[in-house]
Amino acid sequence: MSTVRAKKHLGQHFLNDKNAAQKIVDALNPQLGFDKVLEVGPGMGVLSDFLLQNTTYQTYMIDVDAESVEFLADKYPQLGDRLIHGDFLALDFSAHFGPKVAVIGNFPYNISSQILFKILDERNRVVQMTGMFQKEVAERCTAKPGSKEYGILSVFLQAYYDVKYLFTVKAGAFSPPPKVLSGVINMVRNDREKLDCDEKLFWRVVKAGFNQRRKTLRNSLSGVVTKENMSDNPLYELRAERLSVADFVTLTNEISSTY
Numbered sequence: 708m709s710t711v712r713a714k715k716h717l718g719q720h721f722l723n724d725k726n727a728a729q730k731i732v733d734a735l736n737p738q739l740g741f742d743k744v745l746e747v748g749p750g751m752g753v754l755s756d757f758l759l760q761n762t763t764y765q766t767y768m769i770d771v772d773a774e775s776v777e778f779l780a781d782k783y784p785q786l787g788d789r790l791i792h793g794d795f796l797a798l799d800f801s802a803h804f805g806p807k808v809a810v811i812g813n814f815p816y817n818i819s820s821q822i823l824f825k826i827l828d829e830r831n832r833v834v835q836m837t838g839m840f841q842k843e844v845a846e847r848c849t850a851k852p853g854s855k856e857y858g859i860l861s862v863f864l865q866a867y868y869d870v871k872y873l874f875t876v877k878a879g880a881f882s883p884p885p886k887v888l889s890g891v892i893n894m895v896r897n898d899r900e901k902l903d904c905d906e907k908l909f910w911r912v913v914k915a916g917f918n919q920r921r922k923t924l925r926n927s928l929s930g931v932v933t934k935e936n937m938s939d940n941p942l943y944e945l946r947a948e949r950l951s952v953a954d955f956v957t958l959t960n961e962i963s964s965t966y
Contacts, residue, residue, distance in 0.1 A: 720816070722839070810833050814839060
């Protein structure tokens with residue numbers, strides 16, 4: 708098989724720019740302690756070529772596209788069962804990886820958020836994620852409090868990872884070219900084993916705050932804690948987009964003490 712057809716329903720846009728591919732792979736840092744890297748949606752292998760040159764880690768690949776898997780099996784026969792035909796969102800990490808793994812990819816844009824939430828679900832194993840998303844999503848991941856891009860995804864990712872925007876990739880670097888710019892981000896797991904609060908309640912508080920982001924938290928959180936039980940903490944007078952991760956932890960602990 709000489710090529711793979713890009714499939715619109717899978718959100719496939721194959722990266723052709725080898726310089727960009729090299730930079731994405733070079734952002735991986737094996738000193739973080741992982742010895743396995745999982746590439747998501749390798750397509751025709753532009754990132755894979757660089758990954759397989761590095762002997763400090765074993766490269767695994769997962770793709771839901773049978774045509775891609777067949778192509779990659781021919782191109783990289785040495786992979787064997789490290790080439791997985793399946794859905795990343797349904798992958799059982801414990802069946803393939805130990806306590807530390809890195810994830811990399813030119814991720815399909817139509818399931819970007821699901822991919823990031825899957826990584827959050829696996830945060831105790833995924834010590835680094837480097838990858839390409841639609842620029843708008845990449846900016847949302849790295850947004851700071853007070854910006855219009857800052858939202859639920861920003862808070863959750865930044866609660867557990869140090870997130871950095873690396874560089875922008877133009878549409879012409881892909882086949883077929885997407886209608887948007889792309890952005891590469893790097894996420895490294897921070898030192899927190901877990902947040903210094905009730906994590907389930909933290910997630911509820913963040914979601915409730917942003918689900919009515921035009922309201923102050925005193926109003927948007929009324930479904931989580933009654934107004935009678937809210938303190939006079941000035942954080943309640945702000946909108947969710949003004950609060951840092953630490954601020955949300957503070958409010959979560961206050962709310963938890965009222966239960």
